[in-house]
Amino acid sequence: MREAEYEPVIGLEVHAQLLTRSKIYCDCPATFGAEPNTQVCPVCLGLPGALPVLNREAVSMALLMGLATKCTISPVSVFARKNYFYPDCPKNYQISMYDRPLCANGYIDIETDGETRRIRIERIHLEDDAGKLIHGEGGVSLVDFNRCGVPLIEIVTEPDIHSPAEAYVFLTNLRRLVRYLGICDGNMEEGSIRCDVNVSIRPVGSGTLGTRTEIKNLNSFKAVEAGIGTELERQERVLRSGGRIHQVTNLWDASKKRLIMMRTKEEAHDYRYFSEPDLPPLVVDRSWIDGVRERLPELPGERERRFIDQYHLSAYDAGVLCAERGVADYYEGVVSDVGEPKAASNWVMREVLEELKNPGSSIGEFPVKPEALAVLIRLVMDGMVSGTAGREVFKEMLRSGEGAPTVVERLGLRQVSEGDELEAAIDRVLDENPKEVERYRTGTTKLFAFFVGQVMKETGGKANPRVVSEILKVKLGD
Numbered sequence: 001m002r003e004a005e006y007e008p009v010i011g012l013e014v015h016a017q018l019l020t021r022s023k024i025y026c027d028c029p030a031t032f033g034a035e036p037n038t039q040v041c042p043v044c045l046g047l048p049g050a051l052p053v054l055n056r057e058a059v060s061m062a063l064l065m066g067l068a069t070k071c072t073i074s075p076v077s078v079f080a081r082k083n084y085f086y087p088d089c090p091k092n093y094q095i096s097m098y099d100r101p102l103c104a105n106g107y108i109d110i111e112t113d114g115e116t117r118r119i120r121i122e123r124i125h126l127e128d129d130a131g132k133l134i135h136g137e138g139g140v141s142l143v144d145f146n147r148c149g150v151p152l153i154e155i156v157t158e159p160d161i162h163s164p165a166e167a168y169v170f171l172t173n174l175r176r177l178v179r180y181l182g183i184c185d186g187n188m189e190e191g192s193i194r195c196d197v198n199v200s201i202r203p204v205g206s207g208t209l210g211t212r213t214e215i216k217n218l219n220s221f222k223a224v225e226a227g228i229g230t231e232l233e234r235q236e237r238v239l240r241s242g243g244r245i246h247q248v249t250n251l252w253d254a255s256k257k258r259l260i261m262m263r264t265k266e267e268a269h270d271y272r273y274f275s276e277p278d279l280p281p282l283v284v285d286r287s288w289i290d291g292v293r294e295r296l297p298e299l300p301g302e303r304e305r306r307f308i309d310q311y312h313l314s315a316y317d318a319g320v321l322c323a324e325r326g327v328a329d330y331y332e333g334v335v336s337d338v339g340e341p342k343a344a345s346n347w348v349m350r351e352v353l354e355e356l357k358n359p360g361s362s363i364g365e366f367p368v369k370p371e372a373l374a375v376l377i378r379l380v381m382d383g384m385v386s387g388t389a390g391r392e393v394f395k396e397m398l399r400s401g402e403g404a405p406t407v408v409e410r411l412g413l414r415q416v417s418e419g420d421e422l423e424a425a426i427d428r429v430l431d432e433n434p435k436e437v438e439r440y441r442t443g444t445t446k447l448f449a450f451f452v453g454q455v456m457k458e459t460g461g462k463a464n465p466r467v468v469s470e471i472l473k474v475k476l477g478d
């Protein structure tokens with residue numbers, strides 16, 4: 001008998017830190033990177049008697065995410081206490097949402113292997129972040145409470161993901177979306193996005209779910225992919241040898257690329273959830289939702305499809321240009337000035353994105369504005385500047401902040417395409433290479449490229465190759 005084939009069933013729980021100015025239940029700043037324990041107050045420190053007040057903007061940002069993922073928005077949602085003890089949580093509970101979340105039943109469509117897959121979102125709810133433990137030398141641990149109370153949305157997917165690669169693509173899409181919406185910076189190194197994973201396997205065709213395990217401590221999307229792959233292999237090994245999967249939580253050890261079993265997984269009832277007595281139910285009316293809807297930008301997936309239709313770009317180019325909202329805006333700024341969607345995409349993808357790789361540079365503060373790049377592209381398209389010289393002009397524009405025409409004149413990069421100067425250069429090349437001219441005339445026609453190259457060299461790359469070819473043909477008697 002053939003061995004059973006197994007199918008992975010994967011669900012994700014993603015936490016995204018919201019970019020509000022202040023925390024979710026108090027008015028301490030929510031910014032990252034301050035001196036430890038300087039952004040705290042009785043509320044976020046959980047001192048007795050302190051009362052939380054909900055941050056309206058945090059709710060609006062969660063609604064924005066809910067609308068962008070086509071969720072149903074609950075008119076009334078309820079905050080709940082999730083009780084647990086851990087040194088990074090001074091209140092000994094988290095104020096989260098339990099059975100009545102803010103948003104539910106949405107989805108995100110992703111593309112894998114040229115196929116569109118719909119990953120359903122079970123729920124999106126609001127909660128407060130915990131502090132941060134810093135494990136130091138000699139077994140001493142320090143705690144920084146600045147992060148306590150920073151607003152989070154938790155996005156929980158249905159178990160619709162069926163491979164590690166799909167999980168990776170989903171997370172990349174999710175990160176792009178929160179950045180487009182401007183609600184999270186998506187910075188994994190600073191922990192702005194964190195992801196826990198639930199993994200199980202079942203025989204292909206089976207309708208029931210296998211026992212699932214959880215993976216935590218996944219600090220990059222690549223770690224998510226690797227951690228899931230490792231756990232899937234382990235579960236398959238266990239089942240094939242006749243064993244059983246136990247419901248456990250594993251920690252991913254990124255340096256050793258392996259899983260460490262942390263504990264048997266807790267169940268919801270371990271947290272003793274109950275409605276938060278210090279916050280009233282959250283009521284979101286129609287006008288609030290309509291106000292948030294007006295803030296919804298064109299979503300990245302829709303924009304990508306429009307770029308393909310409207311500008312006739314390849315799916316690859318559209319994907320690269322739409323990866324970041326600022327870059328897509330920049331590109332459209334260039335196109336609206338110069339037309340030429342394909343040339344504009346080449347310039348943005350090669351020159352602009354290359355420059356953006358430098359640390360500290362950002363599209364928002366890019367020194368060459370879209371209008372200025374449009375002028376340069378026009379000069380190249382009209383043959384005033386060669387493509388190679390154009391790139392040099394661009395670098396100089398970056399450095400000096402001057403416009404393209406000024407740089408072209410100052411550096412003498414105007415393309416030589418007519419007149420005595422070019423003819424003289426061609427004559428010099430022919431005079432200096434009499435043997436090659438003879439061989440060309442007696443049939444070695446592949447030498448044509450050699451003459452063009454020599455003329456380009458003679459003119460310092462400023463000649464228009466098309467014009468050079470035409471004149472050469474005449475002079476060589478073709």
Ligand SMILES: [Zn+2]
Pocket residue numbers: 023026027028039040041042043044045149
């Ligand atoms: Zn506070």
